[in-house]
Amino acid sequence: MDVDLRKLRYFVAVAEELHFGRAAERLHIAQPVLSRQIRVLEDELKVQLFARDRRRTELTAAGEQLLADARPLLASATALRLRVGRAARGENSFTVGFMPGLIVTAAVRALSERHPSLVVNVVRPPGTTRSRSCTTAVSTSPYIRLPVDQSGLTVRPLLTEPRVAVLPADHRLAGKETIAIADLADEHLLQDPDAVPEWRDIATELRDGTRTPVGRFHAVEEKLEHVATGRGITVLPLSTASFYTRPDIVHVTVRDIAPNQVCLAWEAGRRGGLIQEFAALAGG
CATH class of the missing domain: 3.40.190.10 (Periplasmic binding protein-like II)
Known part of the structure; x- marks a missing residue:
């Protein structure tokens, strides 16, 4: 069986959004069409890719594996089209x-x-x-x-560069020159905890192994909007935080985590x- 790249793109959108409605909007197609295409893909692969109930959509183990494999496959297909197009145009x-x-x-x-x-x-x-x-x-x-x-x-x-904590401008740590990662242990981290393992290890220990759900963001700008409104903090490379300077957020160097x-x-x-x-x- 040949895997349809279009269905893979549909699958990746749902896997990243974990919401069929948002994925359909992102793909500019109707939600029933998207749901039908995902069911067809599951039938073709003979696996269940998503576990769904009225409150949430989650990836199954098979879905996690397909997501890991589908992203580089789609990227390679995009690169192929670009290279062939450039060759045809003699660019x-x-x-x-x-x-x-x-x-x-x-x-x-x-x-x-x-x-x-x-x-x-x-x-x-x-x-x-x-x-x-x-x-x-x-x-x-x-x-x-x-x-x-x-x-x-x-x-x-x-090169390497330090990483900083991005905080609301009125945060209790906003005036510090540097902070330790332990100072952020009680904060809600607006990114995958595995991206900041030093925070993950401290926070997991304090919370008896439980994790607070992390939102899904399409861009740094969305994450910073949540920071500015006090919904959490994020850790970024210094150059990224400096690039997005705005008056309602600040960044403070975290002295005891690995540089980027x-x-x-x-x-x-x-x-x-x-x-x-x-x-x-x-x-x-």
């Missing part, structure tokens, strides 16, 4: 993907000066987490933040001279 181009807070101007300018006929594009990939999958799909050589699944990638470290690692990445099978040259320029 001489190089695309750099970046994330909020990261400044790529110097390396891009240097590459353009060395190759005047080369079209160097700079794009900010779509996606909730700017994941490796969507980044590598649209970029020849993207900047990424660890941790990501590095299978199939060549990854070159570029920024890397350059590209598909392991790609060994073109331009990629190596750009990597050298980006590494300074």
